[in-house]
Amino acid sequence: MSAVAVIGAGPAGLIAAETLAQAGREVVIFDQMAQPARKFLVAGRGGLNLTHSQPLERFLAHYGAAAEALRPAIEAFPPEALIAWCEGLGQAVFTGSSGRVFPRAMKASPLLRAWLARLEGLGVTLRRRHRWTGWDDAGALRFATPEGEVSFVADATVLALGGASWPRLGSDGGWASLLADVAPFQPSNMGFHVAWSPHFRERFQGLPLKRVALTFAGETRRGEAMVTRDGIEGGAVYALSGALRDAISRDGSALLQVDLRPDLNQAALAARFSGRGMSLSNQLRKQAGLSPVAAGLVQEARHAGDTTALPALIKALPLRLTGVQGLERAISSAGGLRFTALDAHCMLRARSGVFVAGEMLDWEAPTGGYLLQACFSTGVAAARGVLLSIA
Numbered sequence: 001m002s003a004v005a006v007i008g009a010g011p012a013g014l015i016a017a018e019t020l021a022q023a024g025r026e027v028v029i030f031d032q033m034a035q036p037a038r039k040f041l042v043a044g045r046g047g048l049n050l051t052h053s054q055p056l057e058r059f060l061a062h063y064g065a066a067a068e069a070l071r072p073a074i075e076a077f078p079p080e081a082l083i084a085w086c087e088g089l090g091q092a093v094f095t096g097s098s099g100r101v102f103p104r105a106m107k108a109s110p111l112l113r114a115w116l117a118r119l120e121g122l123g124v125t126l127r128r129r130h131r132w133t134g135w136d137d138a139g140a141l142r143f144a145t146p147e148g149e150v151s152f153v154a155d156a157t158v159l160a161l162g163g164a165s166w167p168r169l170g171s172d173g174g175w176a177s178l179l180a181d182v183a184p185f186q187p188s189n190m191g192f193h194v195a196w197s198p199h200f201r202e203r204f205q206g207l208p209l210k211r212v213a214l215t216f217a218g219e220t221r222r223g224e225a226m227v228t229r230d231g232i233e234g235g236a237v238y239a240l241s242g243a244l245r246d247a248i249s250r251d252g253s254a255l256l257q258v259d260l261r262p263d264l265n266q267a268a269l270a271a272r273f274s275g276r277g278m279s280l281s282n283q284l285r286k287q288a289g290l291s292p293v294a295a296g297l298v299q300e301a302r303h304a305g306d307t308t309a310l311p312a313l314i315k316a317l318p319l320r321l322t323g324v325q326g327l328e329r330a331i332s333s334a335g336g337l338r339f340t341a342l343d344a345h346c347m348l349r350a351r352s353g354v355f356v357a358g359e360m361l362d363w364e365a366p367t368g369g370y371l372l373q374a375c376f377s378t379g380v381a382a383a384r385g386v387l388l389s390i391a
């Protein structure tokens, strides 16, 4: 009996390797990077939002068109299973007020350390700097390494190569040319370009717009948005990013509405303005209670010729988004291997014995723990598919 090859040492690949090794299979993991799980570690910088505590049907709805394709994997390895797994590695979790679930340590490194130690204990080996380049004529896996080409004959293979965002962390989407049925990659959970005035950019880039509500195409999301050098990013923006991206690709730009005081209605806001004798800047800060960056946004609109009365402008400030930030800085990517290329056990229809998991599949979801949960669930599903196929 030869080993099962898992290609990609991100969360999807590592959990597949663990599931296979727990079942007694010999497992070899390959990754093109020198270190495993680079993106998982970066996700930890934001606290590592592992999953979400809401009921499963509401949870699944966040995967939009891919919800039904992901349902079997997520039902078989649901958020509670992921939480139990994390706690089993000695990392207690907590649920935030929004329902999002995080490890108490608020980072990925202790969890990853414990995880890699567990894998080592199970006899799993990790071959670093092995870039998968396809199959040879006899069906063996081929890898490019610093020492040259090597091949590996596997009993079965799990591909967990990731999407195409933050390519410098390893998931560069280069695998797309090796497989058929791949939907083009697009950034997901990303920022957008805004043509800030030089004054606004210099003064406010890097500052957060806290507790705002953003509305686009009838959907409103509360949260935070960050002013960047060339636009805007952050949780509330990411939550609307799919619809905004599609609108920009269709129409060339999109108009986002920003409510800078979502906790006050327009009449209550209007009652705060006495108007007389105060500069616009003081009115915005002292009477409307806006932060300097929020007040700066209103002034930016005024300078651009917007004459809407202040209370209405503060409640629905129009922000023209002129472009989409690229894959280099997107949290995740849309596109990838289409589910129609897989059978019910995550196996490639076109190549028996090859299973696929994680973000390399064609689904997208907002931030909130939905990304990692789907990676873990499909990683487990692919490993169970392998176990069924070589039982």
Ligand SMILES: Cc1cc2nc3c(=O)[nH]c(=O)nc-3n(C[C@H](O)[C@H](O)[C@H](O)COP(=O)(O)OP(=O)(O)OC[C@H]3O[C@@H](n4cnc5c(N)ncnc54)[C@H](O)[C@@H]3O)c2cc1C
Binding pocket: 007, 008, 009, 010, 011, 012, 013, 030, 031, 032, 033, 036, 037, 038, 039, 040, 042, 043, 044, 046, 047, 048, 049, 050, 051, 130, 131, 132, 133, 160, 161, 162, 163, 165, 166, 169, 170, 171, 172, 173, 174, 175, 330, 331, 332, 357, 358, 359, 360, 367, 368, 369, 370, 371, 372, 373, 375
């Ligand atoms: C800044 C940031 C913050 C994030 N925060 C969160 C969060 O809080 N919660 C959440 O749910 N998600 C978060 N995510 C998303 C989450 O990290 C990813 O969805 C997840 O890591 C994808 O897992 P994966 O195993 O499918 O792929 P990846 O983690 O991308 O791993 C794929 C692996 O495959 C390897 N590989 C690729 N091609 C080859 C090849 N040809 N040969 C060999 N190896 C190859 C790569 O080197 C990589 O190690 C965040 C992402 C970013 C960038």
